[in-house]
Amino acid sequence: MKYSCLILDHDDTVVKSTPDIHYPSFVEALKTLRPEMEPLSLEEFVSYCFNPGFSELCKDVLKFSKVEQEYQYKIWKSYTNSKPPDFYSGFSELIKEYKKLGGIVCVVSHSESEQISRDYMLNCNFTPDLIFGWDLEEHHRKPNPYPILEIMKKFNLDKHEVLVVDDLKPGxxxxxSCNVEFAGAGWSHIIPDIKKYMKNNSDYYFPTVESFKEFILSK
Structure with missing residues (x-):
């Protein structure tokens, strides 16, 4: 294999969750928190999550108070608990084969560790070797380098042994920030400007899960 360790994003990289879970839960929260506001479209929501990021959307763009952030979190939590997202077609087979060959599977995501573990058990019958999710303190979440540095330390990895896979700019x-290689997960992209940015700035860019599978499992 080309890499000893995959550091995978979760939402819209491994699971199709933004259109079915994260976006509708956010729209529901906004109906209460900003009832006078025109609802964000899916494209607008994804664009904000791309840049400046979801935390910044809540705190800096929409100016959520701490109480409002807690309410939004409560709505989101009810959605994530009640509706496990589907893995993208072919991804569970890919990751099970990679694991079988001795690969290390880690997840760095803005979803919570509990849901990530649940999704992997449902689709792959194992949990990732390490998970760094939303439940971390904010200064340790992606895009902070902390997760990568901890993964490399834990498994005694060099930079060239690691590949980060993500669909958005924070990954x-x-x-x-850690000078490790990056692969753009293009199979979820619906916005041309995001697709163009990720293609131009990634070390590798894969439009389909199958093309990523062929790359990552080749010798």
Whole structure:
């Protein structure tokens, strides 16, 4: 295998969750928190999550108070608990084969560790070797380099042994901060400007899960 360790994003990289879970839960929260506001479209929501990021959307763009952030979190939590997202077609087979060959599977995501573990058990019958999720303190979350540094330390890995896979800019920024290679997960992209940015700035860019599978499992 080309890499000893995959550091995978979760939402819209491994699971199709934003259109079915994260976006509708956010729209529901906004109906209460900003009832006078025109609802964000899916494209607008994804664009904000791309840049400046979801935390910044809540705190800096929409100016959520701490109480409002807690309410939004409560709505989101009810959605994530009640509706496990589907893995992208072919991804569970890919990751099970990679694991069988001795690969290390880690997840760095803005979803919570509990849901990530649940999704992997449902689809792969194992949990990732390490998970760094939303439940971390904010200064340790992606795009902070902390998750990558901890993974490399835990498994005694060099930079060239690691590949970060993500569909959005925070994952790219995290990889660049540690000088490790980055693969853009293009199979979820619906916005041309995001697709163009990720293609131009990734070390590798894969439009389909199958093309990524062929790359990652080749010798």
């Amino acid at each position: 790219l920024d995290m990889a660049r």
